Amino acid sequence: MGAGKMSTTIMEKDLLSSCVHCGFCLEACPTYALTGDENNSPRGRLRLWREESEGKIAPDPWTDFYTSECIGCLACEPVCPANVQYGNILEHTRHAHVQTNRFKPKLQLRVAALAVRYPKLFNLAMAPARALRSLGFFPHPLIFKGQPHVTESSASYARRLMESQKPTGPRVALLVGCLMEAMFREINFATIRVLIDNNIQVVVPEDQGCCGAFQEHTGLDGVESLRDKNQKAFGQLDVEAVVANSAGCGLALRKTLHGIQPVRDVLEYLGEVGIKARKPAASGARVYVDLPCHLIHGQRSSGIPASVLNATGYLWELAPCAKDCCGSGGIYNIQKPENAREILAKKSAFLNEAEGAPVILATSNHVCMMQWNSAHSLVERPFQVRHVIQLLDPEQKS
Numbered sequence: 001m002g003a004g005k006m007s008t009t010i011m012e013k014d015l016l017s018s019c020v021h022c023g024f025c026l027e028a029c030p031t032y033a034l035t036g037d038e039n040n041s042p043r044g045r046l047r048l049w050r051e052e053s054e055g056k057i058a059p060d061p062w063t064d065f066y067t068s069e070c071i072g073c074l075a076c077e078p079v080c081p082a083n084v085q086y087g088n089i090l091e092h093t094r095h096a097h098v099q100t101n102r103f104k105p106k107l108q109l110r111v112a113a114l115a116v117r118y119p120k121l122f123n124l125a126m127a128p129a130r131a132l133r134s135l136g137f138f139p140h141p142l143i144f145k146g147q148p149h150v151t152e153s154s155a156s157y158a159r160r161l162m163e164s165q166k167p168t169g170p171r172v173a174l175l176v177g178c179l180m181e182a183m184f185r186e187i188n189f190a191t192i193r194v195l196i197d198n199n200i201q202v203v204v205p206e207d208q209g210c211c212g213a214f215q216e217h218t219g220l221d222g223v224e225s226l227r228d229k230n231q232k233a234f235g236q237l238d239v240e241a242v243v244a245n246s247a248g249c250g251l252a253l254r255k256t257l258h259g260i261q262p263v264r265d266v267l268e269y270l271g272e273v274g275i276k277a278r279k280p281a282a283s284g285a286r287v288y289v290d291l292p293c294h295l296i297h298g299q300r301s302s303g304i305p306a307s308v309l310n311a312t313g314y315l316w317e318l319a320p321c322a323k324d325c326c327g328s329g330g331i332y333n334i335q336k337p338e339n340a341r342e343i344l345a346k347k348s349a350f351l352n353e354a355e356g357a358p359v360i361l362a363t364s365n366h367v368c369m370m371q372w373n374s375a376h377s378l379v380e381r382p383f384q385v386r387h388v389i390q391l392l393d394p395e396q397k398s
């Protein structure tokens with residue numbers, strides 16, 4: 001049942017009352033770490049929502065404020081002994097706050113949330129931005145370097161490569177994502193190359209849509225229809241798994257395809273089926289690996305498999321605080337840029353002293369990559385931002 005349809009009664013009785021107030025989640029919460037304010041913690045927010053639902057407190061702007069302060073990183077979920085479904089409660093609450101005008105996402109987020117519901121139009125509208133990136137122009141601090149194909153879609157590219165390479169191994173479907181396909185398409189292309197190079201057959205359904213994570217993060221309408229669309233696009237396919245190269249999109253698709261198709265993070269999947277090692281990187285490059293919250297907390301993954309990171313051929317290590325949130329939160333760095341920047345400033349400080357030439361910050365979620373790219377104005381030395389799948393790409397230029 002989606003956020004929009006979940007009744008208040010179920011929320012009150014089954015979800016909100018599950019918190020036993022132990023406080024184990026406080027230490028995990030980045031907004032509590034930032035402010036030291038109990039109301040800005042998972043326990044504090046849950047108390048505010050519960051007391052409001054029980055009529056003990058009236059809806060007020062402070063509850064709205066503390067709700068909007070949550071990043072949605074889900075770090076509070078795995079540490080909770082009572083198994084409180086914080087993410088579900090947050091999704092419902094955000095949606096209810098938007099519906100009742102208690103919270104209004106920023107204009108650019110509202111426009112983007114509407115646009116991603118029409119992927120073909122969105123891709124067309126973003127073609128000039130893709131072209132600028134391809135030419136080496138990066139007009140915003142969140143836009144990282146890369147050269148996406150401006151006209152060919154990932155679906156067409158996958159078909160072409162399948163025809164020329166003819167892999168014979170297991171068959172997977174790829175979620176291309178809305179922003180990933182419209183703006184950062186080179187990561188989808190790299191994903192297709194890596195899978196096919198490892199003898200895995202790839203299908204990219206043309207009728208797939210946005211995973212719905214954008215609507216979940218903002219509380220805006222539309223998540224149900226997006227889920228319906230992807231159930232139709234992926235549900236009947238004869239594949240071993242649907243793979244995602246973005247941790248946040250993968251988490252959203254897992255919910256959509258629960259009980260219908262297995263959804264796997266592409267790096268985890270490659271770790272399981274085995275992956276060809278690339279030649280050792282010749283230079284003194286050093287890769288620092290950051291782990292997306294929606295991979296380790298949302299999908300409860302143990303991380304990016306060491307076998308996959310070893311296969312990149314780079315000398316790598318986990319970034320300090322790799323399991324802590326970078327402040328991206330899907331849209332948090334746009335909705336609450338000051339908080340997001342403060343969180344990133346602490347997390348990225350290690351790069352100033354990091355060894356390697358070049359220094360590469362690698363992760364597996366494009367929105368985390370965007371957030372890390374904005375650290376160029378915080379860190380005093382050059383560094384590159386890459387997706388781990390790009391480090392495995394047979395066409396990679398080191």
Ligand code: SF4
Pocket residue numbers: 018019020021022023024025026042043046076079080081082083084
């Ligand atoms: S860890 Fe779970 S039960 Fe304990 S306070 Fe936090 S949300 Fe409530």
Ligand code: SF4
Pocket residue numbers: 028029030031032040041042045069070071072073074075076077086
């Ligand atoms: S989702 Fe993240 S920011 Fe929000 S309460 Fe949980 S740990 Fe804190």
